[in-house]
Amino acid sequence: MSATRRITYREAVREALREALLRDPRVFLMGEDVGRYGGAYACSSGLLAEFGEERIRDTPLSESAFVGAGIGAAIGGMRPIVEVMTINFSLLALDQIVNNAATLRHMSGGQIAVPVVIRMATGAGRQLAAQHSHSLECWYAHVPGIRAVAPATIADARGMLWTALQEPNPVVIFEHATLYSDEGEVPAGGEFAVDIDRAAIRRAGADLSLITYGGSLKKALAAAETLAGERIDCEVIDLRTLRPLDEETLLASVRRTHRALIVDEGWRSGSLAGEIAARIAEQAFFDLDAPVRRVCSAEVPIPYPRHLEEAATPQVDTIVAAARGLMRR
Amino acid sequence: MSAPAPHKVRVTREHARELLRQMILVRRFEEACVEQYGAQKIRGFLHLYIGEEANAVGVMQALTPEDAVVATYREHGHALIRGIPATAVMAEMFGKAAGCSRGRGGSMHLFDASRRFYGGNAIVGGGLPLAVGLALADKLRGLARVTCCIFGEGAAAEGEFHESLNLAALWKLPVLFVCENNRYAMGTAIERSESVPDIRRHAEVYGIASETVDGMNVVDVEVAARRAAEAVRAGEGPRFLENHTYRFRAHSMFDPDLYRDKAEVETWKKRGPIVRFSQWVLETGTLHQADIDAIEAETAQTIADAVAFAEAAPPEPVEDLLRDVYAPRPAAPEPPAP
Ligand SMILES: Cc1ncc(C[n+]2csc(CCOP(=O)(O)OP(=O)(O)O)c2C)c(N)n1
Numbered sequence: 035m036s037a038t039r040r041i042t043y044r045e046a047v048r049e050a051l052r053e054a055l056l057r058d059p060r061v062f063l064m065g066e067d068v069g070r071y072g073g074a075y076a077c078s079s080g081l082l083a084e085f086g087e088e089r090i091r092d093t094p095l096s097e098s099a100f101v102g103a104g105i106g107a108a109i110g111g112m113r114p115i116v117e118v119m120t121i122n123f124s125l126l127a128l129d130q131i132v133n134n135a136a137t138l139r140h141m142s143g144g145q146i147a148v149p150v151v152i153r154m155a156t157g158a159g160r161q162l163a164a165q166h167s168h169s170l171e172c173w174y175a176h177v178p179g180i181r182a183v184a185p186a187t188i189a190d191a192r193g194m195l196w197t198a199l200q201e202p203n204p205v206v207i208f209e210h211a212t213l214y215s216d217e218g219e220v221p222a223g224g225e226f227a228v229d230i231d232r233a234a235i236r237r238a239g240a241d242l243s244l245i246t247y248g249g250s251l252k253k254a255l256a257a258a259e260t261l262a263g264e265r266i267d268c269e270v271i272d273l274r275t276l277r278p279l280d281e282e283t284l285l286a287s288v289r290r291t292h293r294a295l296i297v298d299e300g301w302r303s304g305s306l307a308g309e310i311a312a313r314i315a316e317q318a319f320f321d322l323d324a325p326v327r328r329v330c331s332a333e334v335p336i337p338y339p340r341h342l343e344e345a346a347t348p349q350v351d352t353i354v355a356a357a358r359g360l361m362r363r
Numbered sequence: 364m365s366a367p368a369p370h371k372v373r374v375t376r377e378h379a380r381e382l383l384r385q386m387i388l389v390r391r392f393e394e395a396c397v398e399q400y401g402a403q404k405i406r407g408f409l410h411l412y413i414g415e416e417a418n419a420v421g422v423m424q425a426l427t428p429e430d431a432v433v434a435t436y437r438e439h440g441h442a443l444i445r446g447i448p449a450t451a452v453m454a455e456m457f458g459k460a461a462g463c464s465r466g467r468g469g470s471m472h473l474f475d476a477s478r479r480f481y482g483g484n485a486i487v488g489g490g491l492p493l494a495v496g497l498a499l500a501d502k503l504r505g506l507a508r509v510t511c512c513i514f515g516e517g518a519a520a521e522g523e524f525h526e527s528l529n530l531a532a533l534w535k536l537p538v539l540f541v542c543e544n545n546r547y548a549m550g551t552a553i554e555r556s557e558s559v560p561d562i563r564r565h566a567e568v569y570g571i572a573s574e575t576v577d578g579m580n581v582v583d584v585e586v587a588a589r590r591a592a593e594a595v596r597a598g599e600g601p602r603f604l605e606n607h608t609y610r611f612r613a614h615s616m617f618d619p620d621l622y623r624d625k626a627e628v629e630t631w632k633k634r635g636p637i638v639r640f641s642q643w644v645l646e647t648g649t650l651h652q653a654d655i656d657a658i659e660a661e662t663a664q665t666i667a668d669a670v671a672f673a674e675a676a677p678p679e680p681v682e683d684l685l686r687d688v689y690a691p692r693p694a695a696p697e698p699p700a701p
Pocket residue numbers: 066095097119123126437485486487488514515516517518519545547548549614
C-alpha cells in the first residue's frame with residue numbers, strides 16, 4: 035500500500051481548493067465569508083492571503099446573484115467554485131441552479147456549457163433547528179443537467195473537487211456539516227483526484243446491502259460493526275454520486291446479498307432512498323429475499339432539542355434495528 | 364444626550380428607570396446565556412445582542428400590544444422586551460417544552476403568537492416578506508396596526524429585502540422596517556458588501572421615508588420609532604429606520620472574531636448604550652446609584668429564576684416527536700353526491 039497522511043475533512047477541502055487554484059488560473063472561489071472569515075466552516079482559511087481578493091471573493095448575502103454569477107462566469111470561460119454556506123440558503127439560489135445551470139446546455143441545443151462547481155454544507159446533527167438542518171440533496175439529484183456528489187470520506191473530500199472542475203457540466207458538491215472535523219487518510223502525495231461516477235463498497239459483506247451516502251456513511255459503518263457481532267455481515271455501499279446513480283454497483287451488491295437497507299437523512303417521502311428502492315424493485319426484484327427497507331428522517335422539521343433531533347434522524351441503533359428486522363432476527 | 368429637536372421626549376424618572384431596566388434585563392439575560400452555553404445547557408448557534416440593547420428597547424416603546432414583530436435569530440432582546448417572560452425564553456434556549464416555542468425552535472426561533480411575536484427567523488432576509496404579508500392582512504382587514512420588521516444590514520443585499528420594500532411601498536402597507544446596522548454580517552464589513560453602504564438610501568429609492576438613528580442611544584431610538592410608527596399607523600405607508608449600532612461580542616459562539624480590530628470594538632464599547640444612559644441619568648439626577656443597584660438586584664433575581672425554571676422544566680417525551688407539523692383538520696366535508 036502506498037504512503038498516506040491523516041488530515042481532517044476540513045483540511046482535505048482546503049487542500050483541494052488550494053490545489054485547484056494553483057493548477058488552473060481560471061479557477062476562483064466565491065461565496066459568503068470565504069475570504070476574511072475563512073469560510074463558515076473554515077475550509078478556506080488562509081486562501082485569501084495566498085491568492086488575493088480577485089480569486090477569493092467575499093460576496094454579499096445574495097445567494098441568487100452570486101450563484102447565478104458563478105454560472106455566468108463558467109459560461110464566460112472561467113472555472114468558478116461557488117460556496118453556498120449551507121444547503122438551507124441554497125434555496126434562495128435554487129432558481130439559478132435549476133432554471134439556468136441545469137437547462138442552458140439543452141435549451142441552447144448543446145451550444146452552451148456550464149462548467150461551474152457549487153459546494154455547500156448540508157445536514158442535521160448540530161442542534162441548529164429546522165431552518166438550518168435540511169438534507170435536500172435529493173432536490174438537486176432530481177434535476178437532469180446537474181451532477182450531484184456527496185464526498186463522505188476524507189479522500190473523496192480531497193479528490194472530488196478537481197474531477198468536478200474537469201466536468202463540462204454543473205456539479206453540486208454536498209459536504210455534510212458533521213464531517214468537517216473528522217480525520218482520515220489521503221495519499222501522501224501525487225495524484226489525489228478520484229472519479230465522480232462510481233459508488234464505492236466501503237465494507238464488503240454477504241448478508242445485506244447497506245446503501246447510504248454523505249453524513250450517514252459513518253453511522254452505517256458503525257451499525258455494520260455492531261451487526262457483525264451478531265453475525266450479520268453487511269456490505270456498506272457509499273453512493274458518492276447522487277446523480278447519476280451508479281446502478282451497476284448497487285444492483286450487483288443487492289444481487290449478491292439479496293437484501294437492501296437504504297439509509298438516507300432526507301425525509302422518507304420523495305427521498306433518494308425511495309428512488310433507490312424503486313430501482314432495486316424494478317431491476318432486482320427476483321433477487322430479493324426480503325422487501326427493501328429504508329431508514330430515513332422522520333416527517334417533521336428538524337427540532338432543536340438533542341433527543342428529538344436524534345429521534346428525527348437516522349442513528350446507529352435505528353439502522354441496526356432495521357437490519358435485524360430485515361434478517362428476521 | 365441629543366434628542367432630535369422636532370419630537371423631544373420628556374424622559375420622566377419612571378420612564379428612564381424603565382428604559383434602563385429593560386436594557387439591563389437584556390444584557391444580563393445574554394450574559395446568562397453565555398454561561399449556560401458554557402455549561403452546554405444551550406446548544407447550537409447562539410447570537411448575542413450585547414451592545415445593541417438600545418435598539419430593541421427603544422423600538423418596542425413605540426409598539427402597542429396589537430402591533431406585530433418579526434425579528435431575526437438575534438432576537439432574545441426583542442422577545443424579552445415584547446413581554447415574553449424570561450422563564451419561557453430561557454426554557455426555549457434549553458430546548459424544554461415549557462419554552463415559548465415548546466423547545467422546538469431554540470435560540471434562533473422564539474415565537475409568541477399571543478404577543479404577536481412572529482419569530483425568530485434564521486434565514487437572512489426571510490422575515491421581510493412575512494412582515495409585508497402581516498401588514499397586508501391588517502390593511503385588508505381595516506386594522507390600524509403596525510408590523511415592525513427587524514433585520515440586520517446584511518439582509519439589505521438579499522433580493523427579498525428589495526422585493527419586500529418595493530411591495531410594501533407600492534401597496535402602502537403598514538410596515539415599520541428597522542435595520543439594525545451593526546456594520547458586520549458575520550465577518551463581512553458593510554463597506555465590503557454594499558455598493559451604497561448608506562442603507563436608508565435603498566429604502567428611499569422605493570419611495571419609503573427613512574431616517575438614520577443613533578442606535579446606541581435609547582432615547583433617540585425611541586423618538587425615531589414613535590415618529591415612524593405613528594406615520595405607519597396613520598396609514599401613510601411603510602417607514603424605514605436605519606439604526607447605527609455595534610455588537611460587542613462575536614457573531615455567534617462559533618465565531619473566533621478575527622476580522623475586526625480590537626481597538627474598534629473598544630471604541631464602540633465606550634459608547635455602549637447602558638454605560639451612556641446610566642451616566643446621563645446619574646448626571647442629570649434623573650436616577651440615583653441606588654436606583655440602578657435596585658434594577659441590577661431585581662434583574663439578577665429574574666435571570667436566576669429563569670435559569671432555575673429552564674433547568675427544572677422536563678424534556679419533551681420522544682413520543683411527541685411528530686406533533687405540530689400540521690394543524691388538526693376540521694371534519695372532512697361530505698363527498699359530493701354522485
Ligand atoms: C440566506 C442566508 N444566508 C446566509 C446565512 C448565514 N448567516 C447567518 S447570520 C449572517 C450574517 C447576517 O448579518 P446581518 O444581517 O448584518 O445581521 P447581524 O448578524 O449582524 O445581526 C449570515 C451570513 C443565513 N442565515 N441566511
